[in-house]
Amino acid sequence: MAQGTVQNKDSFLNNIAEKLGRERRTTGVERPDYQKQPQWEVMADYSTDQLVEVLKKQCVEIHTDVKETSVEDLPKVLDEAIKEYGAEKASIWDDPRFSSFGLSSFAARPDVSVWGDAPEEKDIRISEQADVGITFADYTLAESGTVVLMNGGGKGQSVSLLPTYYIALIPLSTIVPRMSQVTRKIHEDAEAGERVPSCINFISGPSNSADIELNLVVGVHGPVRACYILIDDR
Amino acid sequence: MPMKIGDRSFDKRVEKGLSDTHMRETVRGAQGRLHTNKAKAEEELGNWEDWRTLSEEIRAHTLENLDYYLEQLSENVVKNGGHVYFAETPEEANAYVEEIAAKKEAKKIIKSKSMVTEEISMNEALEKQGCEVIESDLGEYILQIDDHDPPSHIVAPALHKNKEQIRETFERLKGYDKSADPSELTQFAREQLREEFLEADIGITGVNFAVAESGSISLVTNEGNARLATTIPKTQISVMGMERIVPTWEELDVMVNMLCRSAVGQKLTSYITGLTGPREEGDLDGPEEFHLVIVDNGRSNILGTAFQSALHCIRCAACINVCPVYRHVGGHSYGSIYPGPIGAVLSPLLEGYEDHKELPYASSLCAACTDACPVKIPLHEHLIEHRKIIAEEEKKTSLGETYAMKGFGIAASSPGLFNMATKTAPLMFSPFSKEGTINKGPGPLGGWTDVRSFPAPEKERFRDWFKNRKKEDS
Numbered sequence: 043m044a045q046g047t048v049q050n051k052d053s054f055l056n057n058i059a060e061k062l063g064r065e066r067r068t069t070g071v072e073r074p075d076y077q078k079q080p081q082w083e084v085m086a087d088y089s090t091d092q093l094v095e096v097l098k099k100q101c102v103e104i105h106t107d108v109k110e111t112s113v114e115d116l117p118k119v120l121d122e123a124i125k126e127y128g129a130e131k132a133s134i135w136d137d138p139r140f141s142s143f144g145l146s147s148f149a150a151r152p153d154v155s156v157w158g159d160a161p162e163e164k165d166i167r168i169s170e171q172a173d174v175g176i177t178f179a180d181y182t183l184a185e186s187g188t189v190v191l192m193n194g195g196g197k198g199q200s201v202s203l204l205p206t207y208y209i210a211l212i213p214l215s216t217i218v219p220r221m222s223q224v225t226r227k228i229h230e231d232a233e234a235g236e237r238v239p240s241c242i243n244f245i246s247g248p249s250n251s252a253d254i255e256l257n258l259v260v261g262v263h264g265p266v267r268a269c270y271i272l273i274d275d276r
Numbered sequence: 277m278p279m280k281i282g283d284r285s286f287d288k289r290v291e292k293g294l295s296d297t298h299m300r301e302t303v304r305g306a307q308g309r310l311h312t313n314k315a316k317a318e319e320e321l322g323n324w325e326d327w328r329t330l331s332e333e334i335r336a337h338t339l340e341n342l343d344y345y346l347e348q349l350s351e352n353v354v355k356n357g358g359h360v361y362f363a364e365t366p367e368e369a370n371a372y373v374e375e376i377a378a379k380k381e382a383k384k385i386i387k388s389k390s391m392v393t394e395e396i397s398m399n400e401a402l403e404k405q406g407c408e409v410i411e412s413d414l415g416e417y418i419l420q421i422d423d424h425d426p427p428s429h430i431v432a433p434a435l436h437k438n439k440e441q442i443r444e445t446f447e448r449l450k451g452y453d454k455s456a457d458p459s460e461l462t463q464f465a466r467e468q469l470r471e472e473f474l475e476a477d478i479g480i481t482g483v484n485f486a487v488a489e490s491g492s493i494s495l496v497t498n499e500g501n502a503r504l505a506t507t508i509p510k511t512q513i514s515v516m517g518m519e520r521i522v523p524t525w526e527e528l529d530v531m532v533n534m535l536c537r538s539a540v541g542q543k544l545t546s547y548i549t550g551l552t553g554p555r556e557e558g559d560l561d562g563p564e565e566f567h568l569v570i571v572d573n574g575r576s577n578i579l580g581t582a583f584q585s586a587l588h589c590i591r592c593a594a595c596i597n598v599c600p601v602y603r604h605v606g607g608h609s610y611g612s613i614y615p616g617p618i619g620a621v622l623s624p625l626l627e628g629y630e631d632h633k634e635l636p637y638a639s640s641l642c643a644a645c646t647d648a649c650p651v652k653i654p655l656h657e658h659l660i661e662h663r664k665i666i667a668e669e670e671k672k673t674s675l676g677e678t679y680a681m682k683g684f685g686i687a688a689s690s691p692g693l694f695n696m697a698t699k700t701a702p703l704m705f706s707p708f709s710k711e712g713t714i715n716k717g718p719g720p721l722g723g724w725t726d727v728r729s730f731p732a733p734e735k736e737r738f739r740d741w742f743k744n745r746k747k748e749d750s
């Protein structure tokens with residue numbers, strides 16, 4: 043990737059240093075040892091089963107349907123979920139987990155389009171016209187009922203956004219207590235010099251708005267309904 | 277729209293606010309609900325005070341080292357292939373964005389909610405250049421089609437409108453023919469806006485927090501419009517106030533948690549999106565070009581002053597949602613896109629006292645705002661500080677007339693306001709207060725603070741008081 047450009051940096055930052063009444067700082071700033079770090083206490087000693095319970099409860103709050111299945115039954119359960127939404131066309135990630143979780147024949151169906159398979163960037167339109175978008179979760183946050191998607195390449199960000207419905211496939215091995223565990227991992231990768239994926243989404247249920255008299259309306263610009271399929275992969 | 281909204285005087289705005297029963301009912305209900313939700317979200321965590329302490333520490337450290345973190349941010353954006361523009365003034369920021377729009381021959385620009393672009397009137401600048409600029413946040417969309425009605429709340433900008441008014445607007449301007457049911461209204465907006473997204477040449481967003489260590493920005497939303505604006509258009513421009521930054525993803529976690537809980541009482545909003553643009557090799561969506569515009573517009577003048585902590589603000593609106601004065605007069609009365617306690621602190625700092633000199637008096641100093649603030653900004657103390665400065669200034673400028681500090685303005689006039697607040701106002705602060713009644717001399721601040729001893733406060737409601745005051749004046 044070619045380097046970008048930056049303009050007016052020095053005058054801008056010199057002014058800040060001056061207003062702060064000191065020399066400009068370009069090195070040597072360490073993050074403080076924060077006195078309180080309550081984020082690490084949240085559900086610190088919970089087992090996976092306990093975290094799953096928390097997640098399921100939270101899904102009620104965020105208007106998200108939940109199904110539970112074994113790896114073996116996943117194709118059947120996924121089919122049910124799609125039928126319940128009355129969906130036909132599906133848009134899915136190009137993700138090896140579809141085959142490792144026994145969904146190869148599902149991915150090969152004619153009414154299922156795999157992200158990146160269309161010629162000349164038609165994917166956005168295809169995804170837009172799909173009834174349901176389906177992705178795996180890379181991480182899952184119990185506290186907030188959130189699936190974390192590390193988008194990029196075959197894992198297009200449109201798939202979880204443009205179709206009318208969204209289904210997240212959640213292997214139980216991806217569950218952590220809260221956002222802190224995931225942001226720490228991203229922080230460690232960034233510190234090691236890795237480029238952070240161009241789009242990371244923390245998705246908690248369907249889109250919604252309370253802009254009209256603070257009445258909650260589920261389904262605005264993103265999916266209008268969402269379903270989490272919890273897969274026991276232990 | 278610049279920060280300042282409308283040309284009406286403060287008195288006129290308040291009067292209008294008080295006479296708008298629709299608005300007042302809607303605001304009252306909304307405030308109550310938002311406040312209850314936040315209280316629940318605090319309770320769930322159990323140790324809210326520890327979270328506030330941590331958040332304050334993060335914000336203070338970041339602002340103390342702002343030059344360092346902004347430099348790190350810009351270097352990382354550039355390394356990833358994005359472009360950074362540091363803009364001291366609104367003119368510089370707008371000129372840069374206009375230049376991109378011209379280069380891209382952009383016709384349609386889709387925006388997700390951004391207070392800072394309102395602050396610098398970016399829409400107007402782009403429209404002058406012939407671009408069609410479409411607001412996609414539902415609240416902003418409602419305001420935009422209704423002849424650019426100004427926002428009245430920083431989280432729920434159309435809070436002052438009720439659903440019947442919105443239905444009527446949609447019907448009159450967009451040919452809507454369904455009911456005033458919020459679901460139907462929302463569905464209609466979704467359909468209207470979907471095509472716009474698909475056709476837009478440029479997506480413009482604000483920034484909730486930038487992350488210095490990786491050159492990322494984060495967007496905290498519920499509707500999904502910010503995701504659309506950063507997924508489909510080929511060019512993305514994100515505009516941030518220079519203080520909206522955290523050192524690493526670890527601090528992002530904490531700040532996002534506080535923002536979501538304090539703003540809407542959710543653990544996390546539906547979408548927290550971390551963008552490290554532009555798209556990478558092999559990506560088939562997301563912008564090909566990414567620009568980050570970092571705006572000062574008066575913020576640096578706050579650094580190194582007694583008001584520095586005002587820059588810790590994460591724009592959650594919790595202070596607005598507990599403010600008894602806001603509840604009575606509504607957002608438009610403040611005459612600034614930043615209403616409520618934070619607006620009363622910030623507007624004079626960013627735009628000077630001239631246009632906003634009444635705002636520091638639009639408070640009961642009950643400190644409910646300070647208690648609600650997730651990053652512990654001492655809002656009521658800042659308001660006192662403002663009053664001192666205004667009083668000093670007036671001593672200097674009003675030839676021979678001596679004005680000491682003024683009384684407590686509106687809220688102290690009404691026991692109803694006191695009761696709504698969670699604490700008794702610290703009346704002992706005022707040199708003019710005697711056990712709950714306030715006496716003061718003539719006020720130079722419009723008529724606003726010109727309140728003689730407050731008469732039998734428990735019998736008089738704020739609106740009656742305001743009416744009587746007007747009568748006495750005339």
Ligand code: SF4
Pocket residue numbers: 538588589590591592593594595596618645648649650651652653655
């Ligand atoms: S001042 Fe505090 S409470 Fe008010 S909007 Fe800012 S962060 Fe929220």
